[in-house]
Amino acid sequence: MDLRAADLAHSFHPQTNLALHASVGPLTIARGEGVWLETDDGRRLLDGMAGLWCVGLGYSERRLVAAATRQLETLPYQQSFGHRAHEPGIRLAADLAAIAPAGLTRAFFATSGSEAVDSAVKLAWYFWNARSEPGRKRILARRRAYHGVTVAAGSLTGLPGIHGGFDLPRPFAIHLTAPHAAQQARPGESEAAFTARLADELEAVIAAEGAETIAAMIAEPLIGAGGVILPPAGYFAAIQPILRRHGILLIADEVITGFGRTGRMWGCETFDMVPDMLVCAKQLTSGYQPLSALMVSEAIYATVAEESGRRGSFGHGFTYGGHPVACAVARETLALYRERDIVGAAAAKAPRFQRRLAALNQVPGVREARGIGLIGGVEMADAADAARVQAAALWEGLIVRAVVDTVAICPPLVIGDAEIDLLFDRLEAALRSV
Ligand SMILES: Cc1ncc(COP(=O)(O)O)c(C=O)c1O
Known part of the structure; x- marks a missing residue:
């Protein structure tokens, strides 16, 4: 089945510019591992949004799969x-x-x-x-x-x-x-x-x-x-x-x-x-x-x-x-x-995350970069830039989300230090390209 053609023919996407969708088409995700997603054509993307602010434990937690399976069988x-x-x-x-x-x-x-x-x-x-x-x-x-x-x-x-x-x-x-x-x-x-x-x-x-x-x-x-x-x-x-x-x-x-x-x-x-x-x-x-x-x-x-x-x-x-x-x-x-003391570990990683986030205040076009814990927002002086940054980040292999005038960042809580650095390297590149 041609998934793209089928999506264009039959899907009705939520929170989407449906008029634009006919020309843009779907970004189809095939699998996930840790903080990483892979598209159906093999591109690896760092998920800086934990899905929609939810996948705290990352995409490959076998214990959750086992818990679901046990309950389905019982x-x-x-x-x-x-x-x-x-x-x-x-x-x-x-x-x-x-x-x-x-x-x-x-x-x-x-x-x-x-x-x-x-x-x-x-x-x-x-x-x-x-x-x-x-x-x-x-x-x-x-x-x-x-x-x-x-x-x-x-x-x-x-x-x-x-x-x-x-x-x-x-x-x-x-x-x-x-x-x-x-x-x-x-x-x-x-x-x-x-x-x-x-x-x-x-x-x-x-x-x-x-x-x-x-x-x-x-x-x-x-x-x-x-x-x-x-x-x-x-x-x-x-x-x-x-x-x-x-x-x-x-x-x-x-x-x-x-x-x-x-x-x-x-x-x-x-x-x-x-x-x-x-x-x-x-x-x-x-x-x-x-x-x-x-x-x-x-x-x-x-x-x-x-x-x-x-x-x-x-x-x-x-x-x-x-x-x-x-x-x-x-x-x-x-x-x-x-x-695994996930909350304590998130608090321990927060200073690095927030330091990298705060540094974005120096990037031209940014009105305010702010956050706490493992969540952040980069408010753009020109509100329309938020969507441009979201698109540019995707080219860099990073998923972030434009919300109103702000680029939101909310990665899985299990993100590692090196992945935090990679996330902000890619986000900064996207911001500078815009
Ligand atoms: C604070 C808050 N409340 C409620 C909702 C609605 O949740 P749902 O999309 O599961 O209906 C959301 C979704 O992002 C949210 O962020």
């Missing part, structure tokens, strides 16, 4: 509706509760980040209905945030490229200023003053809308797909007391930051975030299986459980949520993170 499918359960799901929920930020004791499983975010939104509505505050419907988010693409998650995403043509955002979403000092701080404004201004804006929006209309706020510890944007110092410490004072729940979207990306197990630890709910996915299975989890506190669970008793059921859930094969792979992924 029990390839089981569901969790109506009291049904299976061992990998039960054990994974307990494993997650053991490592989750304090107080998050319950895990609800879905398959994608978007589904888990939608679940968090629905749960917030269900919670407030149960607490006899049915007016709390609106959800606070930030511009430049990425929370996914389903109707609720896509509404909370703060990117015009995700909204346009889809009648999004829906009116329940309220977008605050992006916590992006390089673009949003005023000339001469200190980081502390910028943080204070963002907190003042939050207070003002709550006053204008009425706290009794706001259910929750959702935030990524650091904004990933919206441009790898780190919050200004003290950001969560400044906004959390305001949310708490007004009874507004805080949802941490750790879909990218969870499981070591920032050099700690959770982005919440790195940025002093204390959430009432947490969404994770991606590195939960190192991308080997589709799985996401919504973690909630015992207090939220208790309210929801009581309400479900009144209604006869908690009327939400997915056929493949907590799929046993995905749960088995997630458990093995967490075991490998533990056994």
Whole structure:
């Protein structure tokens, strides 16, 4: 079969310029090993994006293959509706509760980040209905945030490229200023003053809308797909007391930051975030299986459980949520993170990664190179350059990703020192060629 011709004839690619695709055609990946990918015509590419921010353990982890195979042979499918359960799901929920930020004791499983975010939104509505505050419907988010693409998650995403043509955002979403000092701080404004201004804006929006209309706020510890944007110092410490004072729940979207990306197990630890709910996915299975989890506190669970008793059921859930094969792979992924101290090793490699990243600030055309742990972004002075750098990097044998005006870098956590150097050598060559 001519794969290219078949792709052009029958595939419908997500997040793609479909008009352009007819002339560009697919970049077809045939196999992977460690941090390396190989195309169907034999080109080797260094995957500086860990797939889509997810393949933390690299592409050839046999233990994950074995875990999936064992589970497929034992029990390839089981569901969790109506009291049904299976061992990998039960054990994974307990494993997650053991490592989750304090107080998050319950895990609800879905398959994608978007589904888990939608679940968090629905749960917030269900919670407030149960607490006899049915007016709390609106959800606070930030511009430049990425929370996914389903109707609720896509509404909370703060990117015009995700909204346009889809009648999004829906009116329940309220977008605050992006916590992006390089673009949003005023000339001469200190980081502390910028943080204070963002907190003042939050207070003002709550006053204008009425706290009794706001259910929750959702935030990524650091904004990933919206441009790898780190919050200004003290950001969560400044906004959390305001949310708490007004009874507004805080949802941490750790879909990218969870499981070591920032050099700690959770982005919440790195940025002093204390959430009432947490969404994770991606590195939960190192991308080997589709799985996401919504973690909630015992207090939220208790309210929801009581309400479900009144209604006869908690009327939400997915056929493949907590799929046993995905749960088995997630458990093995967490075991490998533990056994090999993947998070500690990521933290140890971070200084080299960040030193090479910071050096890119000297390259013409770069507005700001920034990052933490093993994630980075190179914001271009001319936003259109980000896509040009992505294309130039591919010629250099490197996969990076243009997100808005920024080139994102997020390699497998298992990347070695020599591979970090090679990644940045190739990225710098691409930047200079543009
Ligand atoms: C922070 C964040 N939340 C949610 C999502 C949505 O996840 P999915 O693409 O699995 O629906 C993503 C995807 O990149 C993400 O980065």
